[in-house]
Amino acid sequence: MPAFVARLPSRARCVVIGAGYTGLSTALELSAIDGDVVVLDALNIGEGASGRNGGQVIPGLKLNPDELEQRFGQSKGAALTDLVGGAAQHVFDLIKRLGIECGARQDGWIQAAHHDAALDNLLNRAVQWQSRGGDVQVLDQAQTTRLLGTSIYKGALLDRRAGQLQPYQYVQGLAAAARSRGVKIFEHCAALQLRRGEGGWTVTTASGEIRAEQVVIATNAYSSPLLPALPHTYVTLWSLQAATAPLSAALLDQVLPGGLPVSDTFRVLRYFRRTDDGRFVLGTRGAFRDALNGGDVARVRAEMLDIYPMLENVPITHCWCGRVAVPAASIPMLSQPEPGLTVALGYYGRGVAMATRMGGLVADLVNGLPPEESAYPVTPFKAMPAAPLHRNVARVAANVMRFQDLFERRVRGGKR
Secondary structure (H helix, E strand, O other): OOOOOOOOOOEEEEEEEOOOHHHHHHHHHHHOOOOOEEEEOOOOOOOOHHHHOOOEEOOOOOOOHHHHHHHHOHHHHHHHHHHHHOHHHHHHHHHHHHOOOOOOEOOOEEEEEOOHHHHHHHHHHHHHHHOOOOOEEEEOHHHHHHHHOOOOOOEEEEEOOOEEOOHHHHHHHHHHHHHHOOOEEEOOOOEEEEEEEOOEEEEEEOOEEEEEEEEEEOOHHHOOOOOOOHHHOEEEEEEEEEEEOOOOHHHHOOOOOOOOOEEEOOOOOEEEEEOOOOOEEEEEEOOOOOOOOHHHHHHHHHHHHHHOHHHOOOOEEEEEEEEEEEEOOOOOEEEEEEOOEEEEEOOOOOHHHHHHHHHHHHHHHHOOOOHHHOOOOOOOOOOOOOHHHHHHHHHHHHHHHHHHHHHHHHHHHHHO
16 A cells, blocks of 8 residues: 655645545546645545445446436436446546556446336336447346346346446555655545635644645545535435355356346345455445444345355355435536535445546536536535435335335245
8 A cells, every 4th residue: 555645735726525436536637737636534545435335337327318318408418428328438448547456347237127117117228328329238037047147137237338346446546546646645634624715725634724726525425514514415325235255166156157246126226246256245225324233244144145045154254334425416416615616426326437437527627617518517505405304214215115125025935
């Protein structure tokens, strides 16, 4: 691991708060013009979502292309669709250009349908992307079973633009590349206060103050009230993941024999892949807390065994959880609350590709691009109405969806 600088400078052209994919990608883009960039993080590099995610590099957003064009108009919506559709390619090109060793493979991603109606939705999504040149196809049940090694799904969408990587190695690679271009990175250096004054901003930390012409906030679901409304611009969910011990050769032939990462369409989705050292990793929605307890491992194990009963005797060696930011608009937020201040967050399960791509969009604004000319919509910065209520509703909704999923699985089991 590189030895990052220890002394906080008094000035910088830009201070980036958050050393995850968005913050480091922004710093990298800015350093191409001016290396006078400082990145601050309250934790370690990648200790938030950027180091703990499922490693699936997925193009696009939760909204389909037609929905984006309906929301933003045909011209802007089409440009936005093209941008987000190319986000995964952007990641793999960046990894190649920077020489980051992170097990990156661009060989596809599968979204598996748990019932016929979900498969119809995937077919609609595939048609929309195909009409825009996306390398996307729908698999029937036999093809899906052959690639996944399980017969519980009705079919799937296969997106060849996508892929997978080791997320912590990737974020560390971005940090090393940024540092090599002159970016100064400070871990365990929380931004405690933000003040606007003549000529720019002052960021206060426990290690001192730093003045900057521009400030970028890229703290996603780990945002503090640096701006009073900031933690209320999204709803926080928790994702829970676990990894098994390396699988035997016999199990590797049975569990994900196609080797592609997968997400499914259950209301409380499961996402899973195999690592380079042969472990099986699965994630699902976690409890609404940062700390793990004894029931978390059991819960992830139950999800694993629902898909792959043959894993019953394989031990789980690692379990972890982390926060996910769900923005009000269901797409990532890019906003400029005040002159010289840019906020980007809220990737909702599409963070590896989209948070990386967001770095260039943020850098464009920092470099003076008028917001109305941005390829990505720059929206007003405001708290969600009744934000605490939304969080309570999310808790209730998550439990309801979990019970609905369990009921459907019991029905499926009865039909076997």
